[in-house]
Amino acid sequence: MASTSLSVHQKAIRSNVAKKALMAVTGLVLICFLLMHMFGNLKIFVSPEAYNYYADWLKHDLLYPILPHGWFIWLFRIFLVVCLVLHIYLMAILWNASLHGRGAKYVRKNRKEQTLSAKLMRWGGITLGLLLVFHLLMFTTGTITPGFAYAVHDPYHMFLGAFSQWWVVLIYAIFVAVVCMHVRHGFWSAFTTLGANVGPGARTVLNVLAYFVAALLFVGFILPPLAVLLGMVS
């Protein structure tokens, strides 16, 4: 409750709205990353060499000579982790505020507007986070290696080995679907939080864009694994 030692300005900085704004910015950064990552993955359709060259360039040469070899990837990883940790930390604080805000449960409730994606922002986000850990354990650290041998310089064959197995593709399909739902509500929500919902027209535009970005991510991420599973890439 009221903490009198803070000035109004300090309270505004710590307000739910300010926290949501930071969540929106970090969420949008993560969406930008996902779009880049998705686009990069499509190199699998060009050739094994193109794919491996691209992956190697990301890890070693990007921004060279401004940065020494291999620095960019670490700076970028730190940046993404900071965004993700902030995003999740703020989620936890706001969730707590909502549990108090909501009060006692209704015996019967009849929601008119809430979509499934909106309803699942928290539990879906947590699922997303867990699947993300699984993803990193596979391709980044090489701790779980179903169907492939970990090889830093040959991600093409890691990709092929992993996605030749139907269950890995299935887990990925779920992962991507969860991401897609999070982005569907998150994209609209982020822009509204930042004040872009200036009227009914803007609401429509933001929602259409949200569906577009979410669908683009789903198709772009699921195509390469599907193609491997169906033997179209080998």
Place this chain on the structure above:
Amino acid sequence: MKITLKIWRQANKNAEGSMHSYQLDNVSEEMSFLEMLDLLNENLTAGDEEPVAFDYDCREGICGMCGIVINGSAHGRYESPVPTTTCQLHMRNFHDGDVIEVEPWRAGAFPVIKDLVVDRSAFDRIIQAGGYISVNTGSAPEAHSTPAPKRLADRAFDAATCIGCGACVAACPNGAGMLFTSAKITHLDNLPQGQPERMLRVKAMVAAHDDNGFGGCQNIGECASVCPKEIPLESIAQLNRDLIASLFRGDGRAQ
């Protein structure tokens, strides 16, 4: 028509509440929802039972006192094609033999006082935190002395129609009071008279909103869908824009 009511009964703020069933046999479809509850209370009183406590004042949709949740929907809007307050909802929206569930607003910031009556004074504290605007009181000023652009004046006027009923909070899965607060912000921030204190006002009202135990907004839109005055969802984006801008200003800093 015959109606079965399931109503939340709770003796006082600290008592455990529960749903109780009541049967009403001669409900006219001309009755308003509150008149139907009056009928129930007459029957209860005649039978020496405690009448159901519910709030109202104007019974014409302008005071904001009468909010209750009907069949899971604030003001029973779900059953009605038009925006409505509970007092303007009529029994013709229901059918013979219907079972109607009636609950109070449920939100951390709106504790139940008795049965269907909640304490909405948290809204007053948000208004208080908004403070004053710089206008001269006394004799009415010449209407044209302060020009207000028509588009913004209309927007301010629409926002000013908020009656503080609390349906937006009741319908929100997070118990946020953002539609209400943003209606007040949109009202004053679009008028020339609201400019001098604009940045301080948004900070103070948002701080009071959080201090009073309302939750955070997830841009779901339940609030605007039940608002009897059709306060638009974009009011919340206006509040967000103003708050973010205000963070870069010194208003409200400790001296």
